[in-house]
Amino acid sequence: MAIDVATAVEDFWIARKHGEFFPRAYYDQLTSDDAYRIQLALIDRRVAAGEGQIGWKVGLTSKAIQNQFGFHEPIFACVLETQPSGHVFGSTELINPGIETELCVRLAHGLEGTVSMAQVREAIDVVQPSFEIIETRGDPRQMMLVLADNGQARSVVAGAPVRLTPDLALDKVSAHIDINGQEMATGLGSAVLDNPLNSVLWLARKLGQYDRCLRPKDIVMTGSFVRQFPLASGDVAVAEFSGIGRVETGISKA
Template sequence: MLDNATREKIVDDFFEVYRSRKPMPLLTATYPGIEVEDAYRIQQGFVARQVAAGAKVKGYKVGLTSKPMQEFSGTTEPDFSAITGEFFVPEATPIPMSRFFAPMVEMEIAFVMKEPLKGPGVSPVDVIRATDFVLPAIEIVDFRVERAPGLNVIDNIADLAFCGAVVLGANPRRLDQIDIRRVKGALYKNGAKELEGEASAVLGNPVTAVAWLANKLGEFGTSFEPGDTILTGSFIRVLPITAGDEIVCRFDQGLGEVVTSFV
């Protein structure tokens, strides 16, 4: 475990990354004693400073929802991060590449909550009852730490679970209108299909991911509030992007598509 002063210094270093535009070395390389609990406290410290400066938490993301990604990161469960308002980008609004460091895109399904939900003991049934609707989403994954050998779940958690931005579609569907496990989608880059997958790749069912997160947040004394947007995890691998790329993610079962581009 790290002491409080060291964790506060790391939070300072993350803010310096945004100023200098230079990613920091892997935390796991710089601080051999760092643990998962340290990483979550660092993440909380960063978000708390954002909130103190006027930002608002608008939702959360679940990461590392597939077994291969968990094995790659050296963990046996997903991870998460809070998402503040400035990470949400309007659909079809060109996004400057200058805001990112090493961006990649994923496609996933976002849940929008209509009721509070707090663990422990949250079940998938509780999630279904508390959900207002779901939306198609693009997550831009980004790295404030170096993408270097040894990168693992601790670096991921401390670095906001590698969240860089979120683009939501505008075609809501209620959970009783779809079989969310069987939602299929395809990601197109500049008109060419690059990747496709099914929502069941996310812990077998994205509803399970939301229940896991509600219970995990309960350990930190935090709950979902009405209007919170929950990113449930990608059901395809990440795809690198560059300036000039247009990304379209198309979903079946009436979810439609979500579009973004990079300049």
């Protein structure tokens, strides 16, 4: 069944106001193109209502995440909020939250359409150790609804920035994640589309299909080194990225 995107956007917007992020009438009904168009239209409405889009995320970039969700290609979504390392979220602030362990890059120059790896490196100002804070706001098996609902994005917690120097190979960076002092996983940057910079390259090209581009000062979350982990009240998560730095976040006790 063909979807009228304008009608779908209105339906999603009204449902969101009532705390329903995955309208049941759209289960198994959307193509990925439908979902992206709904996502971008909803973000435009949110920005018009006072929020600010400050960048983008690229998700499902590693085999671990793709296998976790059963969806085997990258996706994009929008970033609307960042917090500094050490930020603690309120115990009831998030909806079924989790974390992804990522490198965040900030652009000095815009990028548009088909670009080269050299252009991507030239455009990047700094790299930051980061957690993406995600929310599971509906059935994760409904991937097109996940995508329409901005790809689980909620917030970004970012550590101190470092320059992307010529000798800093992001595919060689290792990340170690602990939750409550227990080591949960270790991953390499090469797990993210072989190199996190490939996420930026992919994103610039993909956004061009929707008449969007990467702007100066945009941040890009490049994708998780390891699988997604849930966070509960009282949890503290720490990630150490070799050659980059440390990031920490948590949720207060109920």
